[in-house]
Amino acid sequence: MSITLIVPTVFRRHTDDQNEVHLEAGTVKEALDLLVARYPDVGRSIYSSAGRLRNFINVYVNEEDVRYADGEETRLEDGDRVLLVPAVAGGSLEEQPFSPESFARYSRHLIIPEVGVEGQRRLRDAKVLIVGAGGLGTPAATYLAAAGVGKIGLVDFDRVERSNLHRQVLYSEADIGRPKVQVAKRRLESVNPLITIDPLEVRLDSSNALEVVSQYDVVVDGTDNFPTRYLVNDACVLLHRPNVYASIFRFEGQASVFCAKDGPCYRCLYPEPPPAGVVPSCAEGGVLGVLPGIMGAVQASQVVNIILGKGTPLIGRLLLFDSLHSTFETLRLRKAPECPACGENPTIRGLIDYEAFCGVEPGATEFDISPDELKRKLDSGERLVLLDVREPFEYEICHLPGAKLIPLGELRARVNQLDTSDEIVVNCLSGVRSTQGAALLTEVGFRKVRNLAGGLRAWANDVDPTLQIY
Amino acid sequence: MGLRITERALADSMSHAEDVYPEECCGLLAARGGHVVGAIRVVNSHAGPKEDRYYIDPLVLGEEDRALASRGLGVAGIYHSHPDSPAAPSRFDLDRSFPWYLYVIISVVNGRAVVARAWKTGEGGDAPEEMEILVEAP
Known part of the structure; x- marks a missing residue:
């Protein structure tokens, strides 16, 4: 194959003042061998004393990095242009030497050839942002902290609740009521005192996301809602940060790496969010406790791959895990040329109002009735029909x-069991399903329909603490 | 041993350092016959925070290098800035340095480029040696 090998101009003194060398070669390795045979001084520059291509020298074939093809075995075709070019980097940040304690702590990493001291140093110098310190975020954070990721930012404004504990194993009974990120910081820094945890007790939104995300190298999406998921995706696209995504529902989890160079983003897969309330959250639909442990650990392993620059991360692939039927599958994902965020003509050039985009209107709607207002109506003897739209097994646990x-x-199918002349208050556990139920009733002609805002959880919180909530 | 650089090339690199402060700037030292005659700005493509790290996309370097070659010039070295840090190579700079390039580091303090110093390293970043900067007209 007749190919052209292009060397940096700085080598021209070794190559008879040529920076383009024409060769006959079938693979990248053959081309490099011929180059070195012809110009031994170039060989001394680009090969280490061990005879391997020096670190930080990149080889591209027609602008594609051979590391993403078959490395030095990448096959060449007539007319290919092979570019040999250094990856220049540096910076003022002084690297701390490895302490003896680090050698002991990370010894099982250091003896893996793909990690070694260089990889461990990369982990130490990496900054990872985890959005959501819940089911996904806590296992991801635990493994990343243990692995020696030097700085981990944890974003969450929630406090620990008892219903978190069946899956968020970083927290314990004694932590109930305390801010998650504060508890997590203490626990994770005791797992590994050589690292730093930044507790970010804020609600990530369009006003702060770019500033927060820009401080980190990689982002882990451990969110449980669509507005934040789109927000994280768009911020990662705008700032060129890999977005390590996972989501979970009941027995099924999925994971991918979005926003990587040349890979798809979350919007390539899901350009529009589902209508509000159609896809239930874990709080609404439930989740097997062990599932986020697995998916969060998958996210941690993706982050490690990305930081080390090794292996094949889930870029352009969606991993599906079904814990009920014990299957792992991966699907190919394509980058969508028409994607509004990362496509050829992106229309999203800044962050937007994600609550509105996802159809989640903050605050009360005209349908809504607060637990207090409902209590007053019931106490005053007003005639109301209370309609519970949960499943029978949930109704057994508690109901109004x-x-x-x-x-x-x-x-x-059963609207005929209701009377349009009645005032109906629809309820469910958290207010999501009842919003849909109330909308459905309105759609078919009911006019006096209200939705119990926040569901039975809010009722238990504001009115009747004895109600058995789950 | 000295680094010969035109007054304009040096001034351009220093104003680049001020323009992107508090981030690090990076660029190429374009040379002809052992004299640096231009400072070519390159985007800092470091994936994380750029206040203390820089990265030059190899494809960008390759493209600029070929464009210079077509004009009879070449890349003799790299310049970058150290915002609020001394103009000396960090261990990271040395670990990532190539013995065939010259390196100019510009210290920027409170947004003002205060000093530029030139360095050359041995194999594996060993034995960094400071080079005198010899400013030439224009």
């Missing part, structure tokens, strides 16, 4: 006195 049960999935 006298509530009529019609699961949301059966509501359309």
